Structures are given as structure tokens and as C-alpha cells.
Amino acid sequence: MTEPVVDIPVERTIDTSQMKVSDEVAIQITSMNKWYGTFHVLRDINMTVNQGERIVICGPSGSGKSTLIRCINRLEEHQSGQIIVDGTELTGDLKNIDKVRSEVGMVFQHFNLFPHLTILENCTLAPIWVRKTPKKEADEIAMHFLEKVKIPEQALKYPGQLSGGQQQRVAIARSLCMKPRIMLFDEPTSALDPEMIKEVLDTMIQLAEEGMTMLCVTHEMGFAQAVANRVIFMDQGQIVEQNEPREFFNNPKSERTQLFLSQILGH
């Protein structure tokens, strides 16, 4: 595979050379293993993410990529090894877990907005109850981020009244309201209609431009090409290959990666 294989559906490409990656370590994972019962889902994962890095994790379904990022905010528990997020090690200690979770935002495949609360209430809930922000201030923060994802006019509606793309942008705004230092995206566009994928990706690109540390599990290779400074390919619970995107797409080293890329980009 020598010719450029990716046609980028994202119209805006950004100049990633301008975006600084600091030396400060945001996430450090050392020889981490996880089992579901007897099934070994994650095998000896080692990775370091620096503050400001934008990492795309891809791989076939069942390869453990979602499980990996869900371990980072302890939605899944790992059984051996070490995960240190922003200087806090994830152990059974509930205080540490809550601390990490309030620093790490997460966006889900199925949005998981709270259907009984308005868009604004969805966004202000965690700042008010976890950060103890006064309601008025929380409202202002929420409106700021809703404006940023370009749906301030929907603030008083309920999630059920919004389109999928709008809901996902609200979910991003909801996470941002906690002013997280790291954002995790678990297949954020997989449940969306094609015409809505772009609006969500645009929001994510905007975030990347502002220097947010991001880990995205996604099949949007155009997004990876445009934004990521590292692409990680996982298979059978292991990190098979990682490289900067140009090299990863144009010159994949492992046979498994070549097969995967030819399957998702082949048509």
C-alpha cells in the first residue's frame, strides 16, 4: 500500500504541527491486564499519553478498544498492572476514582443523555452536584459550551426532542462543563446518520484545536488522519501497532493492520 488510501470526509484539515504536545504525562498505563471471567480482554497494555495528545484507537470489534478507554475512568476495573491518570492511580479507593472521573470527560456511542432533564439541566447537573458550582454560574458555563457546540437555542428542550447529532453535541458540551483535562470518546459517531457525523466531528476537531487531550475510539479514519498525532491499532486485546497517522495509513507494518485497513478503506 503505497498510494494514499484515505479520502478524508472531514472537509477541514487542521495544521497539527501548530498544536503543542507538552511533556507532562496525562495518562500512564503499565502492563495492564483485564479479564471478563476467564476471557482475557486486555493483554499487557502499556501506553503513555502526554497532555495535549490526540490519540485515535481503532481495531476490529471485540478487540478491546472500548474496554481500554473505559478502564481509564474506571467504568471497567482492571485486574493487574497500573493506570495513573493525571497523577492519581486508579485503585479500589473510591475517592481517587471520583477525583479521576471529575477530571476525565467521556462521550458515549449512545449519548446517554438524561432524558428526564432539559439540555441545560443535563449540562449543569455535574458542575452543581460534584463541583458545587453555584447554579447561576453553572448555567453560564453550560450556555458557554452549548454555544460552542452551536446549539444554545435548544437549552430548554429535552433530549428526546433533538436529533442524534445534536444529542451527541450536547453530550460533548455536558462533559466539557466539568472542565476536564482529558476527553474520552467511545465511538461517538457510530450511532449517527451519515449527515450528522460531520457536525459531531467538526465539534471534536474544534476541541482538538484548543489543545484538549483526547482519546478516541472511532472508525472515522478521515478524522484520525486530520487530527490525531498517534493512531493505535488493537487486535485481540493487544496493541498491535501504533504510529503517527501518515505513516500508519500509508505504510502499515503489521499484516493484521494491513488487512484491517484494506477492509475498512477498500471500497
Added chain:
Amino acid sequence: MSNIESQTIAFVRDTMIPEQAPPLTEAGAIKWLRENLFSGWFNSTLTLLSLAIIWWSLAAIGPWLVNTVWNAGSLSECRRILDGTGGACFAVINDRWHQLLFGFYPSHLYWRPVLALVLLFVALAPILFTGLPRKLLVFSALYPFIGYHLLWGGSIWLPISALLGFVAGGIAFILVRKVNGLAAVFAAVLAPVFWWLFLAGPFDSAMSSVLPLGLDFVRSDRFGGFLISLVIGVTGISLSLPLGILLALGRQSDMVFVKSVCVIFIEFIRGVPLITLLFTASLLLNYFLPPGTSFDLILRVIIMVTLFAAAYMAEVIRGGLAALPKGQYEAADALGLDYWKAQRLIIMPQALKISIPGIVNTFIGLFKDTTLVVFIGLLDPIGLSNAIRASTDWQGIYWELFIFIGALFFIFCFGISRYSMYLERKLKTDHK
């Protein structure tokens, strides 16, 4: 139309067709009749048959109701007035309504249960309707003590010292919370228990001797009729919901001890008929309690009815919890909400909303089950109707008493049902 297609595919409309009135069969009463009553030969037959049945029933019951005798001292007097024509004798209600409503509550004190009922609605209003000022909830929190004092009377210092126990718990919680969250919960439980066991009694008697305030004491065995149904029903309903929520959460808990206690409790209570629990309350508890303890029978029944309803409630709410997508828990976790905040703000509002029909079912069931207390000697409306029919004046009367009792229960149950439908409409945010 097909002409156009055969000639050419291109077509441009130059004149718009104006709107026209629908044909007669598509609007108004005729349309409604056709669609709802006479939409086919089978449904038309059913409609006619139903009309006939309604007519015959009215023809049979109508004169009986129309000829009602309202004023008579006994059934034989009724019959004399009716003089052979068929007619109801609602005079029995006129004669004995106070017993059916209040039992043997002293008649010069009827104002107390009536006031308690009126205040009950005042206390319920801010809970049921969110549009009212939130400050009214303070009154709702105080109502159990006010209601108790109005109904039973006695020294005013008894409910006040009971209330102070809760205040002590609250103060202990706030003080210890700064040190440790879990210790604060223990302190909040232990402080009131300590107060009630050791300090409440002396406080009560000391204050009573200094300032003897209070209402005439009314013993529990004077309670009866609809009053007793309401006291047991309302207390049971308001206690069984929170208890049921805790049991449902306990059953889902990861903590083995908490989980097994909840499972055993729920399965045991659900597996036993209510009437056995009531007999346990009335008879067996006396054997277990130390001799000489007098433990109010109504209180014992309330406890049993509450536990019974709570077990059912727990399962209804567990159904609601199970219906919530896992993503809701994950989103709450990912935002950093702790367990109790996630439950209170995210999980319970949705799970309870889903469970409303089941919860209301349990409420209504509980309220009607209060009539079972007749078997352990409490004089609820059914018990009193037996007593009334046993008197020489009203021997042989059935329908009128049961229609009256049924109507009273119906009003309350129908009210609960309508409120739940209003609540479901109000909480509907999914816009499906």
C-alpha cells in the same frame, strides 16, 4: 392520470386545487357513530345488545334508588314507609354515618379527625404538586406529629419530644459529617434512638409537669370506621414507598450482607398472606414482647401493613430500575456523581416514573387491604357494617351499607388513580 404518464413524464401543475369540505360521513356526530358504534354488523349488534343491557339494569335499579327512604329509625320502619313497593333504605346511612366514618370516637371530638383530614390534604399538596411554594414542605414534614396529636391527643410534649429525636439526629449528622461521611450516618441513626430511649421520657414528664398542655386522650380502641382505614392506609402508603426504594436498592447492592437481608425480607413477606401477618401483629407479638408492655394494636397493624406493601413496592421499583439502560448509570458515574447522588438525581427519578402504574397499583391494593383488619377485631367500615347489621334496628340490611362503603373507597382510589395519570402526563419528556 395514467394518460399523463403515457404521454410524458414531465408534469407541471398550473392551478392549485382549492380545499373542499369533507363529505358528511367524514365529520361530526355521524362519523363518530359510524366509527365507534356501528363500524360493522358485529359491532352494531354489540352496540344494540349493550344498550339493551344498560336499559334493563337501569330499569331494575332506577326505581329502587328513586324510592329511597332517607329518614327512618329502623329497617321495619323503612318497610312500613315503602309499603310494599321496592326501594332502598339509605336511612341506615343517615342514622349511622358517624359510626361508619369515626367508629366510637367521642362525638364531641369529631372536629379533631376532620381537622386532621383537612390538614392532611394541606400537607400533601406541596408533595403532589410542584407548582406550590417549597416552604410548605416544612408543614408536610411536621404533619405526622400534628396528625398524631390531633387524632390521639394526650400531652403535646409527647409528639414534640419525638420530633426532637429527629432534630437530634439531624444535628448529629451535620456535626459528624465534617469528620467522616459514614460515621455521620451512624450518628444520625444513633442520636435519635438514644434520645427516644433515655431522654424523651424524662423530657416529656418534666415538661408536662411544668406546662401541662394537650388534648383529651382518645384510646386506640375508640378508633373505627373510615377513620381507621385512612390512618392505616395513609401511614402505610407514605412509609412503604421510601422503605420499598431502600429494599429495591438493597436487592441490587454488591454488598452480600445487605443484598441477602433484602432478598430474604422481600421473599418472606411476599410469600406470606397479609392476614397471617395481621394475626401475628394482633396475637403472637404479645407472646414475644415482655409481659406488661402495651404496644398499640393500630401501630402494630400499621407496621405489618407497611412491611407488606414495602416488599411489593420493592419489586415494582426493581422492575423500573431494570428497565433503565446501563448507559444512564455509566453516564452518571463518568460525570463523577457518587452512588447516592446518582440514585437521587438520575436513576430514581426515571425508575420511579417508569414504575408509577405499579406503585399506584400497590397503593390502591394497600388501601383496600386495610379492610382485612376486621379479622383481628379492629372496627373498620366492614367491621362496623357487621355490627350495625347485628343491631335489632337494622338486622337484614345489606346493599345500602356496602354501597356506601364501596363509594367511599372508590372516591379515594379513583382520586389516587387520576392523580397518577396526571403525574405520568406531567413527567412525560420522551416525546414519543
